[in-house]
Amino acid sequence: MSAGDTRNDRKLLLILGGAMVILVIGVCLIAPAGAKEDPRPTTYNAGGAGAKAAFLTLQGMGRDVQRWDRPTNEIDGVDAIRTTLVLAEPIANTHQTKVIAGELKTFLERGGRVLLAGGNGALLPEGETGAPSLFQKGLCETAPEGPGLLAAVGKVELSEKAQWTAEGPQFRVEQRCGKDAVVVRYPMGKGEAIWWSSATPLSNAGLKTDANLKLLLASLYGDGGDGRTVLLDEYLHAEHGEYDPTKGLPLRWLWVQVLVAFVLLVLSFSRRKGPLRLPVVLPRSSPLEFAESMGDLYAKAGATGAATAAAERRLLRMLQREAGVARATIDQGPQAVGEALEARLGGDWSRLVKHLSEAAGVGETELAPRSALALVRALAEDEAEVKKKVLGSRFQVSGAGERMA
Numbered sequence: 451m452s453a454g455d456t457r458n459d460r461k462l463l464l465i466l467g468g469a470m471v472i473l474v475i476g477v478c479l480i481a482p483a484g485a486k487e488d489p490r491p492t493t494y495n496a497g498g499a500g501a502k503a504a505f506l507t508l509q510g511m512g513r514d515v516q517r518w519d520r521p522t523n524e525i526d527g528v529d530a531i532r533t534t535l536v537l538a539e540p541i542a543n544t545h546q547t548k549v550i551a552g553e554l555k556t557f558l559e560r561g562g563r564v565l566l567a568g569g570n571g572a573l574l575p576e577g578e579t580g581a582p583s584l585f586q587k588g589l590c591e592t593a594p595e596g597p598g599l600l601a602a603v604g605k606v607e608l609s610e611k612a613q614w615t616a617e618g619p620q621f622r623v624e625q626r627c628g629k630d631a632v633v634v635r636y637p638m639g640k641g642e643a644i645w646w647s648s649a650t651p652l653s654n655a656g657l658k659t660d661a662n663l664k665l666l667l668a669s670l671y672g673d674g675g676d677g678r679t680v681l682l683d684e685y686l687h688a689e690h691g692e693y694d695p696t697k698g699l700p701l702r703w704l705w706v707q708v709l710v711a712f713v714l715l716v717l718s719f720s721r722r723k724g725p726l727r728l729p730v731v732l733p734r735s736s737p738l739e740f741a742e743s744m745g746d747l748y749a750k751a752g753a754t755g756a757a758t759a760a761a762e763r764r765l766l767r768m769l770q771r772e773a774g775v776a777r778a779t780i781d782q783g784p785q786a787v788g789e790a791l792e793a794r795l796g797g798d799w800s801r802l803v804k805h806l807s808e809a810a811g812v813g814e815t816e817l818a819p820r821s822a823l824a825l826v827r828a829l830a831e832d833e834a835e836v837k838k839k840v841l842g843s844r845f846q847v848s849g850a851g852e853r854m855a
Contacts, residue, residue: 466714470707491538491567491649492687493517498655501538504666505682507657518681522553530562530641533679534670538649539568540686551575559639563678565669567649569612574643576636578616582647583630589650592625592632599673600624600633600644603664608632608650633665644669754822755812761829762809765802768833772840784810795839802832 488495493505508515518535525535535557542550547570554564555575564574571579590610594601601624613630614621625633632647646669651662670680769775769787779790784806788799805828817825 462717463714466710466717470710470714490687491653492684493682494684496654498653499649500654501649501652501682503654503657504652507663508670508680513676513680514678515680515682517684519684521685522550522557522683525553525557525562528562528679528681530557530560532677533681534563534565535681535683536565536652536670537567537573537683537686538652540566540570540573540683542570542573542686547572551577554643555638558641558643561640563642563644563670563672565644565646567646567652569647571612571614571616571645574645575638576616576618576620577643577645578614579612579645580615582610582613582627584628590627590632592627595623595626598622598624598635599668600635600665603668604661606633606651606661606665607656607659608646608662609648611648613647614645635669642672754817754819758809758812758817758822758825758829761826762806765806765829765833765836769836773836791836795836797839801828802836805829805832 488497489499491499491501493501496502505515505517522535535554540550550573552575554573558564558575566574566577569579571577588609589607592606592608594604606625608627610627610630610632613627613632614623614634618636620636622635623631623633624635625631627647630647633645635642635644637643650656651659651665656662657666667676671678766780766787769791770777770780773791774794775787775790779786784803787806788803791797791799791802805825808825809829812822812825
């Protein structure tokens with residue numbers, strides 16, 4: 451191959467490579483958001499706004515929970531007294547709103563229970579909502595009002611998308627954002643209707659808060675216990691089309707990019723003459739020598755101390771975030787942590803105190819790799835035991851509202 455051919459190949463490669471870079475940058479700029487940004491609170495959405503975690507949590511608690519993908523006029527075929535229908539931010543036009551409100555009224559009068567989360571409160575019979583009096587940026591920490599079951603769960607976090615404006619003695623305000631009523635319940639016939647300003651408490655992101663989970667369970671089951679079937683509506687989401695993360699994606703430009711890459715490969719290799727082979731590269735060392743060298747490096751760096759310190763930090767972070775141990779208590783030392791766990795969760799936590807004390811002393815003494823491995827495993831077992839205790843106390847929800855609080 452002549453020098454002129456080589457220069458032409460390089461020039462062609464630079465031109466095609468630049469074209470590919472421009473195409474990649476253009477696709478990245480105009481591509482739509484990913485599926486994790488799906489704003490709909492559906493049970494199929496695993497993003498922050500989805501309700502998949504609520505669906506799986508109720509299933510994990512042994513509750514009878516199902517997806518409802520049929521129109522509301524078919525709700526007459528279910529046992530209303532033992533059924534709760536959840537409408538999480540449904541979308542309906544004015545005509546549909548009036549029809550659905552009438553169908554829900556019949557369901558409520560037969561003893562059904564309806565939880566509507568979202569700004570369109572007119573879907574509930576006698577319901578009426580309006581815009582918030584103040585613009586709430588981010589989440590609002592509500593203020594409980596009255597002795598009601600939904601107020602007893604404490605302060606919850608939700609995005610205020612509307613406020614309840616219907617007036618009447620039957621409407622019981624349970625939570626407020628400022629002066630705005632954001633959680634309301636009222637009787638209708640033999641049943642009860644519940645309204646939230648938004649679906650934040652049952653979303654994947656909001657369900658992490660203990661009070662939000664309590665609000666969800668209290669709204670679903672009320673004073674009658676957990677012997678109800680929960681139907682999570684999917685029909686009023688699917689009716690307006692499934693969320694398509696590829697919608698708007700410039701597929702034509704992607705195909706052009708693939709074609710350009712194919713042409714680049716053909717033009718790069720089709721003009722070459724003679725065989726091609728990879729250069730011979732002699733290994734610097736054998737695999738066994740490499741492993742021994744890495745082991746020596748970890749030993750010199752004190753990897754045992756780093757491993758135990760990481761396990762200790764992970765356990766302490768979990769104690770603060772999930773077990774509710776205050777940071778000030780953690781700073782006081784392992785003994786104070788053990789006393790706090792005994793007061794909050796009960797049981798004997800002497801092993802955890804012992805392991806935390808050993809981990810705290812690692813920085814002062816040289817720890818053998820075998821001992822460090824045993825200590826890391828012990829700290830991981832302590833973390834799993836605390837999580838088990840926390841989850842057990844969190845999900846033991848009785849039918850009585852006082853116990854749920």
